């Protein structure tokens with residue numbers, strides 16, 4: 001059964017990434033993950049122009065406890081739970097479609113910078129959920145960056161993509177961040193700057209890695225008919241969703257190293273494009289979960305934006321910046337805007353469809369495709385007019 | 386900064402015991418013959434719960450490799466490498482290449498398992514280029 005246009009986004013919100021980054025670096029801590037979540041939720045309510053009592057569904061991010069967020073925000077919903085960004089969107093659509101909720105708030109907060117969350121080493125975040133994050137530690141192999149470095153090295157061998165071609169991701173996204181007032185890293189860079197940046201886990205450079213910062217994001221998804229009545233802005237319908245997971249061989253990195261997640265992306269792409277009734281040629285912008293830059297070439301090939309093995313040339317010649325053929329991560333993404341674990345990408349997709357993006361606005365933006373290929377699953381959402 | 390630490394479920398314990406004895410063993414499924422890594426209670430191919438610990442042949446091929454330039458663990462001083470090796474028995478393991486480095490590309494090189502002591506007296510299986 002299709003979830004196409006069953007629900008629409010009526011409000012988006014976020015915290016003050018730039019201000020909080022400066023405050024945390026100066027040793028100040030005004031909020032923890034719950035405070036950031038609350039700030040973002042209030043911002044989203046104001047953007048939607050609705051009252052808190054219109055909310056009857058609550059989905060929170062993996063960094064905060066569901067019940068405590070509901071307690072703090074005074075929400076007793078008819079449907080609730082804890083999900084990552086992409087599954088929050090899908091679950092909101094499912095809850096609405098099934099009649100279990102009509103207006104769902106999806107809320108995320110993370111104090112990862114001020115709380116010094118570790119993404120490598122024996123205490124690596126997520127190790128309890130993903131065995132691959134911790135299993136290879138006896139060999140010094142730790143950090144999510146290392147998983148993608150290993151995957152990208154083999155991808156280089158198979159496709160011939162160069163480090164300079166991969167650098168197009170960091171350069172394009174920094175250009176986008178320079179046009180985004182709320183982005184953290186706004187100084188433009190060149191391919192030469194990229195190549196000169198130090199390796200963290202070779203072949204990945206520092207500029208291939210996401211930022212680590214504090215913040216929160218919220219979005220409010222309502223039943224499509226209701227959305228037109230209660231929201232103050234034109235709703236942004238969700239045209240399609242897709243998902244496919246590769247669990248087999250996950251800890252030994254088999255789906256990454258032998259297949260680059262391609263089978264999952266292809267199945268996910270077929271589902272989301274079918275449901276939306278459109279394909280890659282119809283997309284005006286793409287948002288990619290970019291904990292590391294190499295997610296972008298993997299996604300361009302996996303979701304049919306270029307031929308298999310052609311992502312390096314595509315990024316260099318056709319271009320993935322606002323000046324190129326296919327703008328990717330139009331606010332700067334995890335590399336340069338803010339690292340909100342996919343949540344801020346949904347906000348940017350909605351704003352692009354609304355036409356609110358000012359200097360970084362994609363002209364006549366009708367459809368934005370979000371996709372994520374992390375933690376063993378491929379997930380897609382298409383937002384549109 | 387903490388040192389590296391093996392995940393030690395009850396299924397991992399026999400494997401590390403075999404490594405300490407200088408002969409890396411993995412479970413081979415009694416139902417379909419598939420080898421399993423990491424060790425576990427059930428075969429993902431045929432769901433048989435029955436398996437037998439077998440010595441590995443020690444042969445494998447490099448699938449990919451990285452070099453760490455950042456320090457994450459007290460017992461690993463960068464720069465150091467990690468390699469993904471597909472064992473002759475099928476499973477992919479992550480380990481380190483020691484000894485001479487390959488001239489030209491690393492990927493596709495034949496390697497063989499060798500054993501090194503760590504600072505705490507345990508044994509870590511690594512690989513070196515095959516003759």
Ligand SMILES: [Zn+2]
Pocket residue numbers: 414415416417418419428429430431432433
């Ligand atoms: Zn079996």
